[in-house]
Amino acid sequence: MLRRRARRAPEAYTGAADPGDPLDADQERRVRAVLALGGVPQADLPDGVQQVRLRLLERAASGREAPRDVSAWAAVVASRLAVDWHRARRRQERLGERLAALRRPELPSGEDDSLLSLAVARGLDELTDAQRQVLVLRFYADLPVRSIADELGVPEGTVKSRLHTAVRALRARLHEDEVV
Structure with a gap:
């Protein structure tokens, strides 16, 4: 039964209250926790959860087999998103430092x-x-x-x-x- 359940469309195997939502409430809380523990600011957490949903939907739409454990898969994706968020922030900081160093004191x-x-x-x-x-x-x-x-x-x-x-x-x- 578990194998059959894992092969169904995302709405069927997550148990989400909304049939169009690939994450149930527990999975969403877990994703939020992983993102928060990964250092993603509170204001960016909803975007991170949406990214996980999007990746799960893209996976289903591409015809790939559903993850065996959606909750674990979503947690891994969330941890990768947290790493990506930090990399992007560091890139922005480095760019800001470079631009600040270019300012001339006298115009x-x-x-x-x-x-x-x-x-x-x-x-x-x-x-x-x-x-x-x-x-x-x-x-x-x-x-x-x-x-x-x-x-x-x-x-x-x-x-x-x-x-x-x-x-x-x-x-x-x-x-x-x-x-x-």
Whole structure:
């Protein structure tokens, strides 16, 4: 009977009150506890529980066999999510430190420098988020292309392409404003 139960759709083997919910109340409490013990802040716990639900539903939708012990499987997924949360936070902190180190204590006071700064700011605003991100990381944070690709989780060629397009657009904007 246990084998038959494990092979059914997620709603059938979890015993959840809501037939569409792959986690029952006990399993959800366990997932929350694992996330909290893993250092995930209280405010982020609902998102973590939803991620576990989503992964369980994706597993069922892909036709893979249901986990033998949904509660244990969900706890393992929750512990991995906690690790991922810490990694993402550390990446953000490192990026913040790099950007803080780039700030100059004294800003240029000349009129030409002010016009150039204003034109660059306008040009950056016109770029897509992805283009602006790689441009800032490459030229302001002085990161190599490989590091940018690793941090963003994209191929190096994508970073190079975005950089090329962003530089070209920014250069055109600076020529258009007759600053350069």
